[in-house]
Amino acid sequence: MPGKKLKKKMEKQTRKARQRRTMYLSVGGAVIVVIALLAYYGYVNALSHPPSPPLTSYIGEKISPPLYSSLVSLSTQGYGYVNTTLVQKEITPYGNSTWLDNGKPIIVYIGGEYCPYCAAVRWPLVLALLRFGNFSGLEYMLSSSTDYYPNTPTFTFVNSSYTSEYIVFQPFEAFSRTPAAGGYQPLQSVPPNYSALWNSLTGGGI
Numbered sequence: 001m002p003g004k005k006l007k008k009k010m011e012k013q014t015r016k017a018r019q020r021r022t023m024y025l026s027v028g029g030a031v032i033v034v035i036a037l038l039a040y041y042g043y044v045n046a047l048s049h050p051p052s053p054p055l056t057s058y059i060g061e062k063i064s065p066p067l068y069s070s071l072v073s074l075s076t077q078g079y080g081y082v083n084t085t086l087v088q089k090e091i092t093p094y095g096n097s098t099w100l101d102n103g104k105p106i107i108v109y110i111g112g113e114y115c116p117y118c119a120a121v122r123w124p125l126v127l128a129l130l131r132f133g134n135f136s137g138l139e140y141m142l143s144s145s146t147d148y149y150p151n152t153p154t155f156t157f158v159n160s161s162y163t164s165e166y167i168v169f170q171p172f173e174a175f176s177r178t179p180a181a182g183g184y185q186p187l188q189s190v191p192p193n194y195s196a197l198w199n200s201l202t203g204g205g206i
Contacts, residue, residue, distance in 0.1 A: 112175035119154035133164025
């Protein structure tokens, strides 16, 4: 009799051990399947949603047509009032000599690609100018990575052109964003007639 009881006890333990192994294998298999599915969908998601390239990779590229269209659309908003008295006045700079080009007033911009404040100014300047004409060749730019507000997104006017029936826009990016001894590398030369006024007002600074 004791032998039969021992045999039954051993058979019971064997069944329980077999059940545990089956359960462990089932759970382990399910975990492996879940991990495989997560890995698969993660891989598919990575392919369909690749990481965005760094902003520096856009430097010097033409701005996208959707961005330009958005700028044109924004330029027409929020201007419901026109002061005709101001419009009728001549634009007369220092020296009481009106700067005109074929009868059109000249707007001069002097800045630097490295400058974070120039980077901020270009946005409203472009919007304002788009009310009177069109740009072509605008390119993406970032301000200096080591100055205040590093890598501020903006544009550069270096390879751009502007056409308008009403005004003439003459931009000069005097310095690039590439560091050089004592500052940044020179980029575009400012004509003497403009540099004289520039130096008198700012000492040649940006």
